[in-house]
Amino acid sequence: xxxxxxxxxxxxxxxxxxxxxxxRESSQDVNDTVSAIIADVRHRGxxxxxxxxxxxxxxxxxxxxxxxxxxxxxxxxxxxxxxxRAALQxxxxxxxxxxxxxxxxxxxxxxxxxxxxxxxxxxVDAVGIxxxxxxxxxxxxxxxxxxxxxxxxxxRIAMVVPTPSGEINPAILAAAEIAGITEIYRIGGAQxxxxxxxxxxxxxxxxxxxxxGNAYVATAKRQVFGQVGIDMIAGPSEVLVIADGSANxxxxxxxxxxxxxxGAGAQSILVTTDASLxxxxxxxxxxxxxxxxxxxxxxxxxxxxxAIITVASLDEAAxxxxxxxxxxxxxxxxxxxxxxxxxxxxxxxxxxxxxPEAIGDYVGGSNHVLPTARSARFAxxxxxxxxxxxxxxxxxxxxxxxxxxxxxxxxxxxxDLDGHGRSISIRLNH
Amino acid sequence: xxxxxxxxxxxxxxxxxxxxxxxRESSQDVNDTVSAIIADVRHRGxxxxxxxxxxxxxxxxxxxxxxxxxxxxxxxxxxxxxxxRAALQxxxxxxxxxxxxxxxxxxxxxxxxxxxxxxxxxxVDAVGIxxxxxxxxxxxxxxxxxxxxxxxxxxRIAMVVPTPSGEINPAILAAAEIAGITEIYRIGGAQxxxxxxxxxxxxxxxxxxxxxGNAYVATAKRQVFGQVGIDMIAGPSEVLVIADGSANxxxxxxxxxxxxxxGAGAQSILVTTDASLxxxxxxxxxxxxxxxxxxxxxxxxxxxxxAIITVASLDEAAxxxxxxxxxxxxxxxxxxxxxxxxxxxxxxxxxxxxxPEAIGDYVGGSNHVLPTARSARFAxxxxxxxxxxxxxxxxxxxxxxxxxxxxxxxxxxxxDLDGHGRSISIRLNH
Numbered sequence: 001x002x003x004x005x006x007x008x009x010x011x012x013x014x015x016x017x018x019x020x021x022x023x024r025e026s027s028q029d030v031n032d033t034v035s036a037i038i039a040d041v042r043h044r045g046x047x048x049x050x051x052x053x054x055x056x057x058x059x060x061x062x063x064x065x066x067x068x069x070x071x072x073x074x075x076x077x078x079x080x081x082x083x084x085r086a087a088l089q090x091x092x093x094x095x096x097x098x099x100x101x102x103x104x105x106x107x108x109x110x111x112x113x114x115x116x117x118x119x120x121x122x123x124v125d126a127v128g129i130x131x132x133x134x135x136x137x138x139x140x141x142x143x144x145x146x147x148x149x150x151x152x153x154x155x156r157i158a159m160v161v162p163t164p165s166g167e168i169n170p171a172i173l174a175a176a177e178i179a180g181i182t183e184i185y186r187i188g189g190a191q192x193x194x195x196x197x198x199x200x201x202x203x204x205x206x207x208x209x210x211x212x213g214n215a216y217v218a219t220a221k222r223q224v225f226g227q228v229g230i231d232m233i234a235g236p237s238e239v240l241v242i243a244d245g246s247a248n249x250x251x252x253x254x255x256x257x258x259x260x261x262x263g264a265g266a267q268s269i270l271v272t273t274d275a276s277l278x279x280x281x282x283x284x285x286x287x288x289x290x291x292x293x294x295x296x297x298x299x300x301x302x303x304x305x306x307a308i309i310t311v312a313s314l315d316e317a318a319x320x321x322x323x324x325x326x327x328x329x330x331x332x333x334x335x336x337x338x339x340x341x342x343x344x345x346x347x348x349x350x351x352x353x354x355x356p357e358a359i360g361d362y363v364g365g366s367n368h369v370l371p372t373a374r375s376a377r378f379a380x381x382x383x384x385x386x387x388x389x390x391x392x393x394x395x396x397x398x399x400x401x402x403x404x405x406x407x408x409x410x411x412x413x414x415x416d417l418d419g420h421g422r423s424i425s426i427r428l429n430h
Numbered sequence: 431x432x433x434x435x436x437x438x439x440x441x442x443x444x445x446x447x448x449x450x451x452x453x454r455e456s457s458q459d460v461n462d463t464v465s466a467i468i469a470d471v472r473h474r475g476x477x478x479x480x481x482x483x484x485x486x487x488x489x490x491x492x493x494x495x496x497x498x499x500x501x502x503x504x505x506x507x508x509x510x511x512x513x514x515r516a517a518l519q520x521x522x523x524x525x526x527x528x529x530x531x532x533x534x535x536x537x538x539x540x541x542x543x544x545x546x547x548x549x550x551x552x553x554v555d556a557v558g559i560x561x562x563x564x565x566x567x568x569x570x571x572x573x574x575x576x577x578x579x580x581x582x583x584x585x586r587i588a589m590v591v592p593t594p595s596g597e598i599n600p601a602i603l604a605a606a607e608i609a610g611i612t613e614i615y616r617i618g619g620a621q622x623x624x625x626x627x628x629x630x631x632x633x634x635x636x637x638x639x640x641x642x643g644n645a646y647v648a649t650a651k652r653q654v655f656g657q658v659g660i661d662m663i664a665g666p667s668e669v670l671v672i673a674d675g676s677a678n679x680x681x682x683x684x685x686x687x688x689x690x691x692x693g694a695g696a697q698s699i700l701v702t703t704d705a706s707l708x709x710x711x712x713x714x715x716x717x718x719x720x721x722x723x724x725x726x727x728x729x730x731x732x733x734x735x736x737a738i739i740t741v742a743s744l745d746e747a748a749x750x751x752x753x754x755x756x757x758x759x760x761x762x763x764x765x766x767x768x769x770x771x772x773x774x775x776x777x778x779x780x781x782x783x784x785x786p787e788a789i790g791d792y793v794g795g796s797n798h799v800l801p802t803a804r805s806a807r808f809a810x811x812x813x814x815x816x817x818x819x820x821x822x823x824x825x826x827x828x829x830x831x832x833x834x835x836x837x838x839x840x841x842x843x844x845x846d847l848d849g850h851g852r853s854i855s856i857r858l859n860h
Contacts, residue, residue: 031461084844087837098547101537109531116781117528117795122774124808138845171844207807222652226663229808233656254853261849292849336825343821344552351546351825354857358850359826362838365547366822377637378554378659380820390810391773392796395766395781396789407517408792414514414601415568419691419722420788423684427784 002268002282002306007316019307020323024236024265024373034190034219041194046202052191057133058165061186063202068173068184077174085174091363092143092178098365099151102384108393113403116395121388123153124229126204128196129181130211131172133162133188136262139175140361144368144382145210146179152387157181158206160196162188188213193220197228210382212369231386235373236265239357240326240346242317242339243281245274247332248353252277253284255330258358260306261298267305269324271317278308318342325376328357347376402428432698432712432736437746449737450753454666454695454803464620464649471624476632482621487563488595491616493632498603498614507604515604521793522573522608528795529581532814538823543833546825551818553583554659556634558626559611560641561602563592563618566692569605570791574798574812575640576609582817587611588636590626592618618643623650627658640812642799661816665803666695669787670756670776672747672769673711675704677762678783682707683714685760688788690736691728697735699754701747708738748772755806758787777806832858 005015040048046063053059053066077085108118129145131137142159149157159176161168163186176184185203187195193213199205208229209221221230239259243252256268272278285302289295311317318339321329325345333339336351343349347370350357361368369382396404405424412421435445470478476493483489483496507515538548559575561567572589579587589606591598593616606614615633617625623643629635638659639651651660669689671682686698702708715732719725741747748769751759755775763769766781773779777800780787791798799812826834835854842851 083840087840087844090834090837091841097541101539101547102549107531111527111795115794117531119532119813120779125775140841140845169844222655225652225655226803226805229805251853251857254849254856258847258849258853261847288852292852294846294848298849340823344555345819346821348822348824349550351823354828354831355824355826356831356853356857358842358847358853359831359834359838360822360824361850362841363834364545364824364826365541366824370822371819373656375656375659376819376821378819381822383549383820385815389775389801389806389808390813391776391806392778392790392800392811393770393781394778394785394790394794394796396785396794398784401784401786401789404520404789404793407520408789410513410517411521411570411792412788414517414599415570416724417688417691417788418724419684419688419728420791422718422722423681423688423786423788426684427681427786 002302002308005307005309007309007311016320022305024267024305030215030219034216034223037190038194038220038223041191041200042198045200049187049191049195049200052189053187056189057162059163059186060166066185066187066202068186070182073173073177073184076168076170077177079170080174084171088139088143088171088175088178091140092147094363094365095143095147096151099148099384103151104385104388114397114400116393118393120391120393122391123155124207124387124389125154126156126158126206127154127387128206128209129157129159130192130209130213130217131159131161132213133168134164137169137172139169139171140368141212142172142175143179146176146181148367148382148384149387150180152384154387156183158183158185158196158203160185160187160192162186162192190216190220193217193224197224208387210386231369231382232371232375232379234369236267237262238267238326238372239328239330240269240271240321240324241330241332242314242321243270243272243274243277243332244314245277246334247277249277249280249284251353251356252281252332253288255356256281256285256302256306257288257292257298258356260301261292261294263297263301265305266301268302269307269309271309271311271320273311273314273317275310278310282308314339315342321346325374327370327372327376330355330357345376347371347381432732432738435737435739437739437741446750452735454697454735460645460649464646464653467620468624468650468653471621471630472628475630479617479621479625479630482619483617486619487592489593489616490596496615496617496632498616500612503603503607503612503614506598506600507607509600510604514601518569518573518601518605518608521570522577524793524795525573525577526581529578529814533581534815534818544827544830546823548823550821550823552821553585554637554817554819555584556586556588556636557584557817558636558639559587559589560622560639560643560647561589561591562643563598564594567599567602569599569601570798571642572602572605573609576606576611578797578812578814579817580610582814584817586613588613588615588626588633590615590617590622592616592622620646620650623647623654627654638817640816661799661812662801662805662809666697667692668697668756668802669758669760670699670701670751670754671760671762672744672751673700673702673704673707673762674744675707676764677707679707679710679714681783681786682711682762683718685786686711686715686732686736687718687722687728688786690731691722691724693727693731695735696731698732699737699739701739701741701750703741703744703747705740708740712738744769745772751776755804757800757802757806760785760787775806777801777811
């Protein structure tokens with residue numbers, strides 16, 4: 001049974017706060033293990049990567065076979081049925097078209113004093129994409145990481161994917177092929193992150209590492225941050241559906257189940273102004289779970305972490321949504337636009353009854369790598385800007401430097417940085 | 431004596447690589463100490479913050495006096511000479527005017543299929559700004575953090591600044607007053623970062639923490655990343671001057687010294703096509719260092735970490751600049767525009783002979799919080815976007831959902847997520 005809350009009950013605030021604070025991830029402390037792995041890879045390079053891969057992934061690689069050959073990629077991709085290839089191609093093309101609209105423009109101008117000011121955007125040179133192997137191995141995630149990097153203009157994209165017992169989902173390699181990725185290594189875990197960040201003889205280092213992974217991967221990303229850029233520390237997926245009486249309970253139930261089937265801490269919450277919808281959705285979830293092959297896992301997550309909250313108004317729903325700051329927010333309303341402005345913290349917002357979150361996972365065109373665990377309060381989904389950086393441009397003329405010299409030298413003095421002041425005053429009257 | 435390199439010498443590549451890898455920061459391992467402090471603040475709140483502050487800062491605060499009163503701020507600010515206040519006001523106004531041009535625009539559109547797609551930007555609700563106390567206590571940094579946050583539309587800005595032995599530079603509080611910051615706590619170190627990230631009875635938690643600090647502050651930021659957003663892990667400052675024969679050796683020398691006077695690992699590098707300029711600059715640095723009150727510290731840094739590199743062409747200089755990926759790059763050339771495009775990795779670029787880096791530290795208008803330690807390969811300087819986040823918008827009509835259903839359901843099948851597929855197919859023919 002999911003949690004049922006009613007915002008008119010006196011204990012609501014306390015119970016809602018508990019829900020917000022619910023621990024959804026087993027926070028394994030793997031800091032020391034990961035530090036040792038990173039140090040080992042920095043010190044011994046390929047030798048360490050090969051040893052660790054063979055041990056953790058029950059594999060049998062050498063430095064010579066760490067990288068997939070072009071033939072291996074092509075033959076794996078060729079195993080993938082043509083309708084799957086076509087679907088991945090459609091996804092790729094739509095993701096690409098949307099992300100092309102995210103490309104930032106340079107902006108350089110001259111102000112009234114004659115000072116040239118501006119921002120110029122350039123791509124990161126080399127990016128490493130981490131793709132999980134095994135259970136949660138998603139070809140769609142290959143596209144969601146690779147396409148914005150390509151659109152940004154990244155020159156080199158290196159992908160790593162662990163192959164437990166030597167196995168890999170061929171659709172992963174098909175997605176890589178469609179995305180134009182040719183540099184793929186059969187490695188994973190902290191050792192893969194370390195290899196990307198510091199480089200080995202076989203794997204040249206990159207400038208930024210993106211992509212989801214388990215606790216070891218997340219910890220390794222946190223530890224190499226600074227040496228390379230990272231995207232975010234991703235947690236379990238989550239959806240918040242805001243619905244009124246116009247919503248179809250079977251559709252809402254299907255969306256809550258789609259999130260819950262991720263397992264491993266995934267969370268589905270319904271907030272509704274309509275108590276009878278709440279009841280109908282709860283019944284529908286139970287019914288639909290019996291129809292689903294992996295229904296047991298989804299039911300476990302729904303029972304443990306799911307919640308249905310009834311509220312007095314849509315404004316109140318928006319207020320709760322901003323406190324939850326969910327990765328995905330569905331507005332299952334006839335008029336979603338009316339509530340859209342009120343939702344300030346969300347990774348992505350899905351409008352109306354015909355936009356199930358899952359369409360955004362694959363072919364909507366927007367990115368499915370989104371901030372989780374309330375980080376939508378401060379973070380954005382993955383996009384083209386994550387693969388670019390902005391350089392400031394500043395240029396003074398002799399006269400604009402003169403005009404700004406006095407306040408600059410004054411502040412330098414207050415900060416006890418006389419050399420700063422001197423570098424300005426030495427240029428005056430020239 | 432600074433390092434002298436000549437790109438035509440056979441050992442150049444090896445020596446340049448050594449320069450790139452030179453360790454400039456004593457990487458104290460304070461991980462465990464910081465973890466303990468954060469756990470203590472989470473557990474005991476104000477009590478821990480007060481105890482740690484009194485111990486580490488030799489202070490005598492209580493929970494009631496953690497926050498500066500409006501009177502304390504006003505009277506400290508009133509001690510600041512009027513020319514300093516005017517200079518800070520000029521800096522504020524110019525920083526504000528420039529950052530207003532960084533505000534992103536929402537972009538929502540409907541594609542050919544009828545799918546609504548877009549990006550919407552919103553401000554972070556609450557931000558914590560860390561301002562160092564003691565030696566490197568810079569009022570200009572208050573402005574550089576606070577102004578972009580204000581421009582972004584951040585509703586609440588909380589500032590923390592340690593007051594060792596109870597002392598504070600009044601110009602810090604004057605800058606805060608000019609920037610409109612009224613919530614200021616006299617705390618620092620890892621305990622301040624923990625208080626901002628997790629909140630205490632006196633200090634409500636924020637959503638993001640920005641600003642520079644020592645090893646404890648940097649480590650604390652790394653550890654709370656995820657609970658809150660952070661800006662970057664800042665290292666020692668650095669400048670790279672690219673000059674040809676048109677440069678004035680005395681001016682170039684002054685800029686190299688201005689950087690070196692930061693001490694603590696700051697690095698100044700000159701790359702020039704003109705060997706006689708190289709010699710003249712070296713002589714000038716020696717001469718000017720004798721004129722500077724803090725010349726001894728700057729000389730120490732220049733001798734230990736400074737470098738002068740002669741190259742055969744400006745193209746070659748740009749190539750080295752991209753490998754160094756410096757925080758600041760000065761183009762001391764008659765025609766800086768010609769080289770500008772070739773410099774791809776830099777925090778900020780300063781154009782021509784009349785743009786000393788120091789003008790950008792204070793009143794140029796651009797931000798002086800910039801990526802250090804080669805992180806300009808993947809990171810940008812602080813700006814308005816750091817205080818905002820992007821929400822994706824997706825909306826399907828019945829017909830566009832139908833058009834996209836087949837590829838989406840196909841990919842869901844490959845990913846073994848039948849619930850995802852079902853949430854789409856259940857809506858068809860409705």
